[in-house]
Amino acid sequence: MTHLVLSGLTKSFGAAPVVDHVDLSIEEGEAVVLLGPSGCGKTTCLRMIAGFERPDAGEIRLRDKVLAGPRMFVPPERRQMSVVFQSYALWPHLSVRENVGYGPTTAKASRAEVRRRTDEALAMVQLDGLADRYAHQLSGGQQQRVALARALVNDPALLLLDEPLSNLDTRLREEMRSEIKRIHRSLGVTMVYVTHDQAEALSLADRLVVMHAGRVVQVGAPEEVYRRPRTSFVARALGATNLLPATVCGPPSPDGVPLRLPGGITVTAPPPADVAVQAGDEVAVSIRPVDLRLTSGTSSAAGAARVSEALFFGDHVQYAVDLPGLAEPLKATGPSLGRFDVGQDVVIEVDGTAVAIVGDGPAASVPGDDGHHPGPSANAGASPAPAPAGRSAA
Amino acid sequence: MRLVWVLALLALVGYPIAQVFGQSFVADDGGLTLSNYALLGTEPLLLEAIRNSLWIACGTVLGSLLIGLPLAWFTVRTDMPMRRFFRGSAVLTFAAPSFIAALGWVLLLGPRNGVLNTTLMSIFGLEESPFDIFTPWGIIFVLSLFLYPLVFLPVSAALEGIDPALEQAAASLGASRWRVLRTVTFPVIAPALIAGSILVFVSSAIIFGPVAILGAPTGFQTIPTVLLSLMQFPPRIEVAAVISVPILVIIAALLLIQRKLVGGRKFTVIGGKPGRQDVTHLGAGRYPAVAFCVAVVVLSLVMPFGMLLVTSFRKALGRPLGWDNFTLTGNYEEVFGRPLIAAAMGNSFALAIGGTLLALAVALLASWLVHRTKARSNAVIVGAMAAPLAFPGAVLGIGLIIAYAAQPFGLGGTLTILLIAYTGSALPLTFAYVHAGMGQIGAEVEEASRSLGASWARTWRRITVPLLRPSLLAAGLLNFVLLFRELEMSVFLYTGANPTVATVLYNLASESLYQRVGALSVVILLINIVVTVVAMRLLDRKPGESPRRSRRSPSVALNTPPEEAA
Numbered sequence: 001m002t003h004l005v006l007s008g009l010t011k012s013f014g015a016a017p018v019v020d021h022v023d024l025s026i027e028e029g030e031a032v033v034l035l036g037p038s039g040c041g042k043t044t045c046l047r048m049i050a051g052f053e054r055p056d057a058g059e060i061r062l063r064d065k066v067l068a069g070p071r072m073f074v075p076p077e078r079r080q081m082s083v084v085f086q087s088y089a090l091w092p093h094l095s096v097r098e099n100v101g102y103g104p105t106t107a108k109a110s111r112a113e114v115r116r117r118t119d120e121a122l123a124m125v126q127l128d129g130l131a132d133r134y135a136h137q138l139s140g141g142q143q144q145r146v147a148l149a150r151a152l153v154n155d156p157a158l159l160l161l162d163e164p165l166s167n168l169d170t171r172l173r174e175e176m177r178s179e180i181k182r183i184h185r186s187l188g189v190t191m192v193y194v195t196h197d198q199a200e201a202l203s204l205a206d207r208l209v210v211m212h213a214g215r216v217v218q219v220g221a222p223e224e225v226y227r228r229p230r231t232s233f234v235a236r237a238l239g240a241t242n243l244l245p246a247t248v249c250g251p252p253s254p255d256g257v258p259l260r261l262p263g264g265i266t267v268t269a270p271p272p273a274d275v276a277v278q279a280g281d282e283v284a285v286s287i288r289p290v291d292l293r294l295t296s297g298t299s300s301a302a303g304a305a306r307v308s309e310a311l312f313f314g315d316h317v318q319y320a321v322d323l324p325g326l327a328e329p330l331k332a333t334g335p336s337l338g339r340f341d342v343g344q345d346v347v348i349e350v351d352g353t354a355v356a357i358v359g360d361g362p363a364a365s366v367p368g369d370d371g372h373h374p375g376p377s378a379n380a381g382a383s384p385a386p387a388p389a390g391r392s393a394a
Numbered sequence: 395m396r397l398v399w400v401l402a403l404l405a406l407v408g409y410p411i412a413q414v415f416g417q418s419f420v421a422d423d424g425g426l427t428l429s430n431y432a433l434l435g436t437e438p439l440l441l442e443a444i445r446n447s448l449w450i451a452c453g454t455v456l457g458s459l460l461i462g463l464p465l466a467w468f469t470v471r472t473d474m475p476m477r478r479f480f481r482g483s484a485v486l487t488f489a490a491p492s493f494i495a496a497l498g499w500v501l502l503l504g505p506r507n508g509v510l511n512t513t514l515m516s517i518f519g520l521e522e523s524p525f526d527i528f529t530p531w532g533i534i535f536v537l538s539l540f541l542y543p544l545v546f547l548p549v550s551a552a553l554e555g556i557d558p559a560l561e562q563a564a565a566s567l568g569a570s571r572w573r574v575l576r577t578v579t580f581p582v583i584a585p586a587l588i589a590g591s592i593l594v595f596v597s598s599a600i601i602f603g604p605v606a607i608l609g610a611p612t613g614f615q616t617i618p619t620v621l622l623s624l625m626q627f628p629p630r631i632e633v634a635a636v637i638s639v640p641i642l643v644i645i646a647a648l649l650l651i652q653r654k655l656v657g658g659r660k661f662t663v664i665g666g667k668p669g670r671q672d673v674t675h676l677g678a679g680r681y682p683a684v685a686f687c688v689a690v691v692v693l694s695l696v697m698p699f700g701m702l703l704v705t706s707f708r709k710a711l712g713r714p715l716g717w718d719n720f721t722l723t724g725n726y727e728e729v730f731g732r733p734l735i736a737a738a739m740g741n742s743f744a745l746a747i748g749g750t751l752l753a754l755a756v757a758l759l760a761s762w763l764v765h766r767t768k769a770r771s772n773a774v775i776v777g778a779m780a781a782p783l784a785f786p787g788a789v790l791g792i793g794l795i796i797a798y799a800a801q802p803f804g805l806g807g808t809l810t811i812l813l814i815a816y817t818g819s820a821l822p823l824t825f826a827y828v829h830a831g832m833g834q835i836g837a838e839v840e841e842a843s844r845s846l847g848a849s850w851a852r853t854w855r856r857i858t859v860p861l862l863r864p865s866l867l868a869a870g871l872l873n874f875v876l877l878f879r880e881l882e883m884s885v886f887l888y889t890g891a892n893p894t895v896a897t898v899l900y901n902l903a904s905e906s907l908y909q910r911v912g913a914l915s916v917v918i919l920l921i922n923i924v925v926t927v928v929a930m931r932l933l934d935r936k937p938g939e940s941p942r943r944s945r946r947s948p949s950v951a952l953n954t955p956p957e958e959a960a
């Protein structure tokens with residue numbers, strides 16, 4: 001069942017729009033992650049959902065009830081949404097128990113009921129023993145758990161989290177990440193999670209929303225967005241990647257697009273979702289470093305290259321590989337057993353399914369510019385992704 | 395909300411001050427005129443008062459520098475013992491009532507019966523008293539002892555803030571000690587020094603209490619005392635307005651310069667970074683240094699207030715100290731036996747509490763607007779809340795009389811007009827504290843409460859106000875102490891039917907009833923001390939507050955000139 005719907009949501013601070021015609025619908029129980037670089041409007045989007053900011057235009061609906069729209073604004077206290085802030089925003093003058101019990105107390109629950117729900121929430125985040133402490137007596141990770149418990153105790157219609165893990169060190173962050181995943185699965189709460197960290201985004205999301213400069217640029221399942229980025233921006237947003245020029249060297253079919261890559265490598269890539277290509281077109285492709293396979297080989301084969309840098313990381317090795325015809329070296333990742341040395345000749349092999357045709361060249365930095373509308377016939381049905389929400393017509 | 399704030403500020407200070415300006419252009423027949431300003435050049439009384447004010451102000455600046463600079467250097471840059479104690483007492487002096495101290499000095503250095511004078515006369519067999527406190531020199535002496543913290547505090551903060559590398563770099567290039575001082579140290583502290591001097595200048599030129607006490611016997615008048623006589627029967631309000639306007643303009647200009655020099659930076663009094671700088675080892679020079687600092691503390695705090703305490707137990711001023719001249723409760727009974735004083739106590743309590751609470755309400759509203767709304771006019775709010783600093787008590791008092799004393803308000807001589815005055819004058823300090831406190835409370839802390847179902851009002855009650863408690867208490871305490879003994883405006887606004895403790899004290903002094911002056915002063919000081927101690931306790935009680943916040947607060951006060959330090 002559709003739960004939350006944002007349509008045409010827009011907000012400006014001063015002249016430039018910070019959130020620009022965002023359309024999104026979220027299903028009940030779904031975990032949606034907004035991913036984008038700092039300053040792209042994720043927080044502002046979340047704050048409009050929570051009711052801390054009034055949209056300039058557009059509408060927010062929760063279960064068919066309009067929360068914000070023209071001449072309509074429901075204040076935050078009547079939206080049944082809980083927010084976990086980046087700063088935690090714990091109240092320093094209240095104990096952990098009072099912090100967590102604030103929601104039920106405000107709702108005038110009986111004392112026994114407040115106690116029961118507080119204990120339950122604290123148990124959920126594994127903080128049973130610390131109920132009488134104050135925020136400044138807790139570690140960062142524990143404070144984060146309190147903030148989570150305080151948000152969960154109200155049984156919110158929507159749980160909103162704004163970069164909740166960015167103040168934690170790497171180890172704690174990984175721990176809390178699986179904790180949040182566990183809580184989401186066991187409570188089934190609908191969740192909107194904002195982050196600029198691709199690992200968090202990929203691992204937590206049921207559906208991933210990539211934002212850029214106030215617009216939604218791609219929506220889809222994490223794996224799909226990772227494998228089939230539609231623009232170079234999205235490709236880069238989800239991790240290290242190689243953006244290469246390529247030529248369509250045969251007629252595209254629904255089964256694939258034959259491509260010739262630099263160095264004479266030929267592959268058949270899956271057809272792109274929203275770019276119409278024909279034989280002879282110059283396109284850009286994204287290939288992840290792990291998908292470039294290096295083998296030792298002669299210098300006459302297609303994909304012959306030379307290792308120019310090898311960084312050893314214990315469990316893997318990162319290479320920079322010079323491929324004739326490319327100014328920039330390619331990034332490749334390989335196993336640490338049987339590694340190659342700098343200066344060694346190698347042959348690069350690529351599996352066609354790992355090649356994603358992106359709708360803009362590596363040089364173009366603004367994705368979603370209106371040059372590439374989905375072609376009328378091309379690749380229909382090749383991808384189950386929903387329509388690109390960032391490009392609302394009009 | 396914004397409208398409520400605008401109206402409150404207009405009623406408290408905007409309208410009265412506008413009335414002062416307006417009145418200065420009103421001719422006898424009610425038309426508009428500039429001719430009132432001609433009085434400035436012709437009225438000999440005015441000219442003399444202005445000359446006297448400038449003379450007092452310049453003398454006090456010099457005196458404050460002579461006390462404040464060595465003290466700052468000793469306490470920051472040397473290994474003198476008891477440095478923290480001397481710093482603390484400078485802060486204490488800042489809050490002590492200089493008007494009451496002046497009364498103490500009358501008892502010590504009065505030309506006829508001053509205890510120090512008679513002692514010196516008997517020791518050295520002098521025919522005449524060696525000192526006379528009822529002179530401009532006496533006024534400068536007392537004011538310097540009370541205003542020097544305005545130089546001391548910023549300068550010692552600046553000295554502390556100097557990066558030692560600057561001085562070491564100069565020294566390593568072969569500069570002599572004196573050259574380092576002249577070329578590196580002095581330029582760094584110069585802005586603080588000038589800013590502090592401006593505050594001393596402004597404060598001493600417009601201070602009423604000590605000047606009125608010490609100048610009265612010889613008819614020495616300065617601007618505020620002349621303003622008071624102009625407002626008394628037969629009142630010449632337009633003349634008072636005319637003299638007020640240039641004063642307002644000059645003070646505003648000076649304070650703007652001061653603010654520029656300080657650059658919005660707050661002086662930290664406590665919790666500097668000790669041991670960072672090169673410390674001069676004084677060696678045998680320690681003894682004169684400590685003697686100097688002790689002398690400052692004794693002269694500014696111990697002697698005047700101690701003298702009042704002693705006097706409060708004397709039967710007669712004329713007879714020497716001794717057991718036959720001792721009465722434990724006589725003077726206190728005399729003072730409290732009079733219904734007038736009971737009424738004054740009640741009034742002062744009510745006015746101080748009322749003014750404090752109203753100022754807190756306006757300041758809360760203003761800082762909420764500034765911190766939680768995005769209007770462009772928010773910068774105006776910050777400026778407007780600090781504006782009363784530039785209004786001398788006398789001028790604000792006159793403005794309130796013009797604005798509210800007559801019909802349609804008819805508030806002349808009522809407690810209400812005093813309450814308006816107290817509230818208005820308490821705004822800058824209150825706002826400084828509340829604003830700083832509010833700045834430390836992130837909006838998210840309130841938003842978390844809203845999203846958990848709490849209304850705006852409940853969020854304020856349960857989250858915002860409790861978190862602001864240290865700032866609110868600190869502001870409230872300081873204002874209560876200052877307002878409880880407020881004299882500068884009260885002398886303009888009170889009537890016999892509505893006395894306050896300060897005006898009663900002032901009148902007792904005018905009648906030379908010094909044993910009662912002593913008793914009443916002791917009671918006022920005790921109330922101040924008790925309130926302070928109780929509030930300190932309250933500030934420290936609750937767990938869960940970061941100690942940082944409460945420690946920060948005193949620094950805010952030091953940016954504000956002590957208009958009320960009467």
Ligand SMILES: Nc1ncnc2c1ncn2[C@@H]1O[C@H](COP(=O)(O)OP(=O)(O)O)[C@@H](O)[C@H]1O
Pocket residue numbers: 013018036037038039040041042043044045
């Ligand atoms: N209250 C505000 N006033 C003015 N500008 C703001 C405000 N909040 C956010 N912005 C601006 O909007 C842009 C997007 O901010 P934000 O939504 O916080 O981005 P993100 O959370 O993706 O980092 C930023 O450029 C930021 O400076």
Ligand SMILES: [Mg+2]
Pocket residue numbers: 039042043044163
């Ligand atoms: Mg953000």
